[in-house]
Amino acid sequence: MNFKSLVTLIVIFGIVGVVNADIANFDDLALSPDSYWNGSDETGDFTSGSAVFNNNYDSTSDSWDGWAYSNKSDTTTAGYTNQYSAITGLAQSGSNYGIAYIGWTEPPSITLSNEGVVEGIYVTNTTYAALDMLQGSGFSKKFGGDDGSDEDWFKLTITGKDVSEVITGTVDFYLADYRFENNEYDYIVDSWEYVDLGSLGVVKMLEFSLSSSDVGKYGMNTPAYFAMDTVIPEPATIVMFCLGGLLFRRERKSKC
Secondary structure, eight states, X not given: OOHHHHHHXXXXXXXXXXXXXXXXXXXXXXXXXXXXXXXXXXXXXXXETTEEEOEEEETTTTEEEEEEEEOXXXXXXXXXXXXXXXXXXXXXXXXXXXXXXXXXSXXXXXXXXXXXXXXXXXXXXXXXXXXXXXXXXXXXXXXXXXXXXXXOEEEEEEEEXXXXXXXEEEEXXXXXXXXXXXXXXXXXXXXXXXXXXXXXXXXXXXXXEEEESOEETTEEOSOOEEEEEXXXXXXXXXXXHXXXXXXXXXXHHHXX
């Protein structure tokens, strides 16, 4: 193997390593054990991997929306005081994961450093939302009602936008669904589930929204939270172009 071929292979394998890395997985963010970050230091948006996550914190009311990150593991405590725990009790990979809350400012979003195709993400419910749907509370109903026949649902919608903020598509994922004719199929998501986002195409930003069958006078009653981990890029199609170019050059050389 000559020097040029060796260099080409090194470049290709370097590309493979880069593109196979997660876009973001929150484990590059420092957290003490059993803790969370919600923007209370007022640093605002934060970066994990090659993506920026929006965060809005209001010090006057000690409230936030957008994204927080956490490694808390409480799967049993119901209510608002446990808003930073995923119902799984652990991250999908590593130690940390993201918590999204749809509040009163702007929706949770992820902005990529460069436009690209996001293959998918892992999502689940927070303990707060899951137990509210399972048991009901003073603010939201028990999904299914007393006899399990109410056709309740809790839906996450992911919207892709390109660099010009033109919508490229949407993907829906049900975090809870009680609309089945057979109630045995009703579910509230309590594990990390993969959501395929390839249909959104090339995006610069992902925006997230939640909707629910449980709506009252002031909007949605279901706690507007979900947990997310491991944003995965599309496999390295660029590597195939590199390999194709290498083979093309070798073929031309052999014909000379």
